[in-house]
Amino acid sequence: MNQQAEPFLKDAQAREDLADFTQVHVSRPHESAHLHVSGRATYTDDIPVVAGTLHAALGLSAKAHAKIVSMSFDAVRATPGVVAVFTADDIPGTNDCGPIIHDDPVLADGVVQYVGQPMFIVVATSHETARLAARRAQVVYEELPAILTAQQARAAQSYVLPPMKLARGDASGKMARAAHREAGEMTLGGQEQFYLEGQISYAVPKDDDGMHVWCSTQHPSEMQHLVAHVLGVHSHNVLIECRRMGGGFGGKESQSGLFACCAALAAWKLLCPVKLRPDRDDDMMVTGKRHDFHYTYEVGYDDEGLIDGVSVDMTSRCGFSADLSGPVMTRAVCHFDNAYWLPDLSIAGQCGKTNTQSNTAFRGFGGPQGAFAIEYIMDDVARSTGLDSLDVRRRNLYGKTERNLTPYGQTVEDNIIHELIDELEATSDYRARRESVRAFNEKNTILKKGLALTPCKFGIAFNVTHFNQAGALVHIYTDGSVLVNHGGTEMGQGLNTKVAQVVAHELGIPFERVRVSATDTSKVANTSATAASTGSDLNGKAAQDAARQLRERLAAFAAEKFGAGEVSAANVRFANDSLVVGDTAVPFEEVISKAYLARVQLWSDGFYATPKLYWDQAKLQGRPFYYYSYGAAVSEVVIDTLTGEMRVLRADALHDVGASLNPALDVGQVEGGFIQGMGWLTTEELWWNAGGKLMTHAPSTYKIPTVNDTPPDFRVNLFKNRNAEDSIHRSKAVGEPPLLLPFSVFFAIRDAVASVGDYKVNPPLNAPATSEEILKAINAVRASAAVGADRRG
Incomplete structure (x- = not known):
């Protein structure tokens, strides 16, 4: 037994400190705050480039809907510094980056469907040269009719997905019999994610058809799949890495795929590193935003403002492809009730196809658009009743x-x-x-x-059940330091800080002993996007699972090594950077050092799947x-x-x-x-x-x-x-x-x-x-x- 520790544990204050030890439920600065404020935080564009790196820019459509009659790149190629131009014909695999439905080409092929759609890639020796040259292409279009608004899409029955309907009770009958009845319409605009760090990918070819892509993305596994499909290789050939993002808000969940694919395609064709970093104007022209909605509604209510029946018809402007519009509308439908009991209601949701940017995820993912409608209706009812x-x-x-x-x-x-x-x-x-x-x-x-x-x-x-899973790896090194890798991505929200707190708490060590490394598809595979507010829930649980396995191994070892057969593993406590075995506190670092010599495994993987969830998309029913x-x-x-x-x-x-x-x-x-x-x-x-x-x-x-x-x-x-x-x-x-x-x-x-x-x-x-x-x-x-x-x- 370690006699030096006994006086410490017999002291009342020491016992109180042991009981009070916690690394969660406490305020801590963001783990990278000191790097953010000093300008030393490394984002994708800060990564030192490999010798021979080239730069790419995208050639964008000037028409909302048109056939591409011809594209001439003579002036582009004549620009000093231009190395190559690539079109859809140069893609060795699948020309698609749609996250669910395969209706979203990486590069337009034969037809353009919105102003700003990428048609070709220019690769040059500098970012400025590539961007300048891309604007010198001569494109001949044959214009086609364009649909631009949700209302126009509804009138033309132009949808990216079949309409959704959710009903309960007899909304029309209840409204007809209600003491008061009201109807109206309103519009709710979209929103640009406006992340401080724009879209960016840096692709570096590796041995044997490998491709390493540093990408500012909320969904590394999705980027891995898309790049593999575009290049026509297996997923294990592609490594996606993301240390941190300068904001995402949903805009880097699916839409970072186009930029990762284009950078990887150019690097693949030229066998050299290629960076693609669009300017802010190009970024906003290319990428989708929060879906704007048009609503018509009707409500019946009594003298006290209690709603008898309500119906709402919601049409979203989705853009030219489905992207994530289906799940966004599903969540809007499921959040129309917000905080209210609506016994008789009818909800209809249409995903309008328009010749605009393909709208995508944005913080709230349709939930705010659904809830906004019922709040508008409640506001109407209150004013109409004078309450x-x-x-x-x-x-x-x-x-x-x-x-x-x-x-x-x-x-x-x-x-x-x-x-x-x-x-x-x-x-x-x-x-x-x-x-x-x-x-x-x-x-x-x-x-x-x-x-x-x-x-x-x-x-x-x-609201896609199988996405509710996560994995993590936790390594303990012989000096007692801990490295964590998980499938979530850090975009400034503090996910890595919370995961590190969870691991530190589980192992009874100070927060400073724990470091979280960059998200990397070669470490934790098949991850879900960091979205739907699930980052800490999923990855925190997965990291806790890994740390708990290590804790159990170390407890068993410590009970045997330091307990002299008098203390069970279940009674070994982890706190204050020590393992407490009976009345003895053994420093964590000492335990780790001896455990290594005893050949105890000092790393573990963790996994978590959210329980109780099920969903029938066809019926819009479930949990x-x-x-x-x-x-x-x-x-x-x-x-x-x-x-x-x-x-x-x-x-x-x-x-x-x-x-x-x-x-x-x-x-x-x-x-x-x-x-x-x-x-x-x-x-x-x-x-x-x-x-x-x-x-x-x-x-x-x-x-x-x-x-x-x-x-x-x-x-x-x-x-x-x-x-x-x-x-x-x-x-x-x-x-x-x-x-x-x-x-x-x-x-x-x-x-x-x-x-x-x-x-x-x-x-x-x-x-x-x-x-x-x-x-x-x-x-x-x-x-x-x-x-x-x-x-x-």
């Missing part, structure tokens, strides 16, 4: 043990939305502020204030989500009725992340999600001209929120809760759900606009609520109020 919108929302919330079955057949078993709203209503002083806003508006004719509280219920899991995340926010705004300008004065957000693994990171995610969602709903307007060209393709024309748009009074808190399900340390996902919280901003704006008509008119306000849209809604409310006054007169 406070919070009271109407409360009246329609899911119940605890009844009124708790979703339209898609999943029982809401973990409902804490009532308690959460109670707390937020009290801490935000909602009722007094409501009276204050009304008083302000009565005294002011130009400036008007608005206030709104909106809830959210967000399902966590991929697609492991659990729900809840939240609510109150926002107060002021608008200028002369200019349409808007300012958020104060925002209070209360969000449920279960037992947070890292409260500091989670608060940051809630703050970031709120501001990003606020931008989507207020300033971030995508606009295509009549020829189908995206005109908002640069920071000069596309307006994301700045620090000046942040509410001067911004209060974010985490709701005290533990996940009812056995998630990683009973925490909950935090990536996507907070994006629904700034619904409160949009409906506060709508509340302010409604005050112009004495709150008697539902403003026809579309999102994003830009200054122009606010002015249009103000004018419509004034006109409607004037007509009503004439009738009363």
Whole structure:
């Protein structure tokens, strides 16, 4: 026995420290924060290039829909520094990068389907030369009719997938018999991911038909499959590596594939390294965004605002190919209910095919678009009944043990939305502020204030069941340091930090002993995308499984080595960088050193598959989500009725992340999600001209929120809760759900606009609520109020 350790363990404070040891549920800085702020963090474009590296640029279509009659590259090849030009004819394998349906060519072949579609690759000695030369190609087109909007797609019955329908009860009958009935339509705009680091891939040929691609991607395994298919080789020939991304938000889940494939194709053909890094303008012209939606709806309700029946028809602008539009619409359909019990409803979802960029994943993945519709309807009902919108929302919330079955057949078993709203209503002083806003508006004719509280219920899991799995590797080296590799990708959200915390906690060691290496398809195979807010849930559990196996091996060894047969392995404790065997604390490093000499395996693989999930896509029924995340926010705004300008004065957000693994990171995610969602709903307007060209393709024309748009009074808190399900340390996902919280901003704006008509008119306000849209809604409310006054007169 190690006698030196005994006094330590007999000390009361030492025993208390042992019991209190934890590396989870504590705030820690992001593991790369010091690298981010110092500029030393290595992103794909920072990797030192191999000698002989060439640079690629894409030649893009100038037409929305046209046959390619001819392409002449004489002027391109004549440009000094140009090495090669490649077209679809040069692809040795499959010309496709569609993630689900094979309808998305890497390079256009015979026809172009949107302005900005890649047609060819130019490879040159420098990035600038390749980009300049790509614009010198002479392309002759034969134009074809183009469909540009969701409404046009619906009218033409142009879809990338068959329509979806989900119904329960007798919505039409209930609406017909309801005391009150209302119908309307609105549009909800899309959103550019606007990651700070753009799309980029760097491909380096390896021995025996190998290809190593460094790629800024959320889905390395998908990139591996796509590159292998394009090159016509097996997956084991392709290695994808990603240390970190400068943001993803869904834009690098599937759409990084095109850039990885083009870089790999050029490197394969030329047998030399090739880097492809589009400029921001080209990136925005080529890539898809959040799906914009057009809605028509009808609702029946009683005098108290309780909904009897509701129907909604949602059409999304998908772009020219399916991409992830099917799962996005499925999630929109499954989130139409948001936090509300809707006993009789009818939901229809159409995925409109248009001659625009192929829209893709974006934080929330359709959930925000679905939930937005029911919040708009609730807002209408509240104003039409003359009741406070919070009271109407409360009246329609899911119940605890009844009124708790979703339209898609999943029982809401973990409902804490009532308690959460109670707390937020009290801490935000909602009722007094409501009276204050009304008083302000009565005294002011130009400036008007608005206030709104909106809830959210967000399902966590991929709605494709087999994606809910993850793997990890944990290595312990003889000096006691630990290296972790998992299948998730770090895009600034702190995934690696949380995984390292989980492993450190499991092994009873300080966080500083653990390092997480770059995501690499040669280490953990067949991984799922880091998306759907599942990164920590899946990879944290997989890493915990690997660490637990090591812990069990080390406990058995330590019990035998240091316990003298008096302590069982089950009673060996891991804490404070030691293994505690009886009354003896043996330093972790010493245990590892002796375990190695005893030939104990010091590495392990871990695996996790989310339980309880099943889904029937044809029937839109099942349990697609492991659990729900809840939240609510109150926002107060002021608008200028002369200019349409808007300012958020104060925002209070209360969000449920279960037992947070890292409260500091989670608060940051809630703050970031709120501001990003606020931008989507207020300033971030995508606009295509009549020829189908995206005109908002640069920071000069596309307006994301700045620090000046942040509410001067911004209060974010985490709701005290533990996940009812056995998630990683009973925490909950935090990536996507907070994006629904700034619904409160949009409906506060709508509340302010409604005050112009004495709150008697539902403003026809579309999102994003830009200054122009606010002015249009103000004018419509004034006109409607004037007509009503004439009738009363």
